Amino acid sequence: MRPRAIELLRSDKGGIAVAKLVGGLAPSHLELVERAWSGATVEMMMNLALAGIAGDRWPQSLHWDWSGRGPALRLLQATGIGLTCDDEWQGVMLTLTAEHITRLGSDAGKPIVYIEFLETAPWNWRIADIGQSPRFRGVGSLLFREAVRQSMREGFKGRVGSTHSRNQNCSTSERAT
């Protein structure tokens, strides 16, 4: 996939920013993502701990490690897609196309683009407990939309499935119309 310019909502300063959607990520890209995000993740864990927030209210996937997902990209079924803006990774997604099928209704048994992992950068999470607002809004939705586009390109007619996401708002199997 050729890098594509895309508009992103800037919620810290207001207005629109031009982001870049990058497909075909390599394992080295995921290592860069992990390095770029790990400092902010550690700082967030510290803030949550200092604020006395119970562990079960922490973002579910603080333990995720993108560098460990690099080997998956060697498979033909795997695709890594990232969103960059302000020279930083704002979100990353790993999709699979051969391991999962639709389980719903008349589409049961048909292939889907499965969102194995989707994560927005730690500074884009809304965490009311420590007063953090996202720097950019809609990163996860843009990546999800890209999964639907991938499904169309693959001939899967927009079928997309997912069970995980770090922004904890994505647990659906849906079909684009």
Next chain:
Amino acid sequence: MTPKRTMTLNLSPAEMDSLEELAAKKDLSKTALLRQALRLYQLVDVRLSLGEKLVFEDELQKKKSELVVL
């Protein structure tokens, strides 16, 4: 963007019938179905290379059988 490469595939009538039947069942074009088959074959081959087994299970009849992939 990496350019795609093209190949010609000659199939027997039985193979083409199976391809068309599966493509219709999976709601895919024949090209998309073959891409899926290659992805799945590679996935199975990698998992088997790592020492894993591919097993089919019939829960009703309580049967398990290992599929040996060449």
